Amino acid sequence: MSATLLCVQEDREIGRLYSEALEAEGYEVLCARDGRSALDILARQNPSFVLLDVYLPRQDGFEILAEMRMRPETKSLPVLLVAEGDVTDDVVRRARKLGAVGVESSPMRLDRLVANVAAHLKTEGREISIGGSIPGRGCLREVPVPELLRALHVDASTGVLLLSHGRKKKAVEFREGWPVSVKSNLVSECFGNYLIEKGRCTQLQLDESVERMRAGEGLQGEILVAMEALDEEGVIEALEDHALEKLLEIFSWRDGRFEFRPGTRIQRGSSVGVAGHPSMLIVEGVRRHASLKLIDRYFAAHLDAFLVPCADQQERLSDVGLSASESSWLRGLDGSVTLGALLEEPEEIRRLVFGLISIEVLGIEASPGDWRGTQAAARAAEGGTKAPSFDGKPDEALRSELAKLASAMEDEDPYGVLGVPSTASDDEIREAYARLAKQAHPDRFHGASSSVRELASRVFDRVSRAHAAIATAEGRKTWAAERSRGRRAAAIEDEGRRALQAETEFQRGEKLVAQRDYEGALLCFGRAMEHFPSEGEYRSHYGWCLYLCHPDNEVMLGEALEHCREGLKLAKDREKPYLLLGRLYKAMGRVGAAKKMFSRAVEIRPQCVEAMRELRIMSMRRDKNKGVLKRIFRR
Structure with missing residues (x-):
């Protein structure tokens, strides 16, 4: 099943309804309101299906579709046209001529929209399976929830598991076999009701937070912090506990349907956070439900x-x-x-x-x-719930630990990476690999920040490739022959080496920022960018550090802003680029833009205390200013 759709709709409300209906089915939806924006998205992204409004401003849907058919990458992309009002014969004829898969009258019934998209994205001649033994869709009576979640973990599946039980519907997002986000259609499972049920806030506080949220003051958690109903840590704990309860409730479902859609993501789901290993979640679900x-x-x-x-x-x-x-x-x-x-x-x-x-x-x-x-x-x-596997260490300590490993592996051949002599036996190599794999396995860092998890993946990948090359006598013989003939995959090795060098420089830069040596940090971040230019987080830190070096220089401020924006484009799924761009906007006096960035950072990672603190400070200042204005007007 394809992961991404593009919805091009001039009417904002209709576009929102279409997007929410498709996201509820597990698709990732990109949105555009005019043809030019749609073409820009298509130049950067590769959606598998396009829902295109015929009557767009400036360029209509037919012109956009004609331009798409001239581009090799979108020449055969399925496009469903939607036209407001009755669909005329002329519209149908033009749509067929341009290779559209169909034309529908807008606004379209949401069930018809979902069915249309599913029909055109149906995998031809092949059923998706989980772990090779469980079908990608089926009945929960035949495949109970514990067995289903176990198979997804063993298979290291990434995608969205859709579940239905009567009128109840839930979607659980998995990344490499770990549940990371959950979404439910049950009003009873909303965050506010959970807070009331657990006695974490009063009904009056909840009602006020809902009113302020509807007025556009931010996310409910931010508002409750600003109201001092909860502190940042309390909100993070409540969000994680709420998501965990919402996830574990599915263990009570004895029947229903399931479908797994690989490669898809949930939009605006509840982050499960560091609840523990998937095996622990399965046992806990059985215990409770x-x-x-x-x-x-x-x-x-x-x-x-x-x-x-x-x-x-x-x-x-x-x-x-x-x-x-x-x-x-x-x-x-x-x-x-x-x-x-x-x-x-x-x-x-x-x-x-x-x-x-x-x-x-x-x-x-x-x-x-x-x-x-x-x-x-x-x-x-023994000891109850197991602590996170990275022993509660802060991100800085984890980064430092991994950076040391990465630094030790720089410019090393497979024997050097594993720390064994070239005369090592199969058993010695296996023991060395097991030791390093346990130290750098991504599962150990599941609850850490996205940048730490990515660094762990790089180190683990380097260790795994080294082990694969020399694990057996035959493999060692082949590796030696390739080395002597110069046939090793130099490009791959070089990329891995550059990635590790970049991370080492980035580590140095972070330490220098903490010491307020901004000039030195800027040089380190610059070298990290040179080694690995596609890493958005390096570029974002470079931009923020450039501003810290030249806070009063307008030219440098503009350049810093460009770097931060580019970094965000390269790492949209990380919280740090949003946090740093938010701080830059805040320094420029663009309070509204800064708030959006901080809010997005919290959405991506609810544990991002820095962004929560920024939002709280902004909210306190806003409330204080309101009080000053009231006193002025009373006079």
Whole structure:
């Protein structure tokens, strides 16, 4: 299923309705209000479908479509035309001549719009599958929620999982198998109702925040902070808890439908944040919401089967986190427990066992298994919810740790990257790889900022490529032959090397900014840009640092603004470019533009305390100014 659509609609309200309907189906929607903007978007992006208004200002839809057909990259792009009022024969004829897939009267019924788009984007001759064993769409009775989420994690799937249960509909976005965002159509699950239910704010405070939000004063969380109903940390905690509850509620669905759309994203969803490893979320969902009748029915269907540990279960068990009673029960297992005997255990234990079976820590066999490894793992996993895998370190410490690794790998061959001699055996190479992979695996940094996760991915990719090259005797022989003949992929190695050099320079620049050595930092950020010009965050930091070096120079301010804007274009999915551009706008006195940037940074990463603090300061100043004006007018 294609990920991105372009909606070109002059009427803002109709365009909004179309976009929301398509986003609810899991598509990413780009919007334009005139033909020129549409063509600019098509020059930068590659949408898989275009919804094009016929009656646009300046250039109508037919002119835009004709220009699209002249471009090689959009020559065969499916385009559905929409025309206000009745669709005449002349409109249909012209549409066919230009290769449109159809013409519809506008405003179009939303269900018809969704069906039209789905029909034209349907994957031809191939059904999407998850992990090779689960279909991309189906029934939750046949594929229960725990099994579905486990398959998405094992397959490291990226995309949106659409779920429906009666009138309930939810969408969960996954990135590399981790749930990162959730969206629901239930009014009862809105953020305000959650705050009231948990006693985190009063109804009066909620009503005031809704009024101010409708007046355009910002996001609800920002407004509650400005009202001092919650502090920044309280809002972040509430947002993450709310998203987690919204996600885990799907474990109570015993039937319904699901569909996975790879490559798509959710717009304006609730960020799940650092709730834990996907395995922990599955077990927690079973603990809180799974049907106990369904669990007992499963045990009753395998009365005489023995509960046994699965292979590699020690690592997976460490991802879960166990209460003292759960750990104690697991440590007491001796291999003689059958599923029939579990029916006599407390509800807490039955739910735990079913959750561990769901994530393949435990299995069932006709004969007993060896529990010694599981007993040790249970002891290590005790302590309730597992802390984030990066041990709560701040981003600066994580960056520094990864930068040291990256620096040590610069200009090294595969043996140097893994830190082994050229005479190393298969076992020595495997041990070195396991040590470095554990240190730099992206899963360890899941809850860190996007820039830290990207740096971890680069380091891990370098380690993985080095291991793949020399893991076996045959591989080492091939690598040596290629090296002697000069056939190695020099370009790829050079790109990786430049990326790591750029990150090292960026690290130095950040440290110099903290020391207020802006001139030195500017040189570092400049070198980072030279090494890796496509990294938007480097360009944004360069622009902000350029302003710090020359705060009173209008020419430099203009150049700084261009760098920050360009950095944002290159890294639209990161919070830092929005934060830095917001600060630059704030320094220029453009308060409205600054607020939009800070708000967007918070939308991308609710844990961005710097942006939340900027918004709070702006709100406090606005409230203070309102008070001054009231006193003036009273006089």
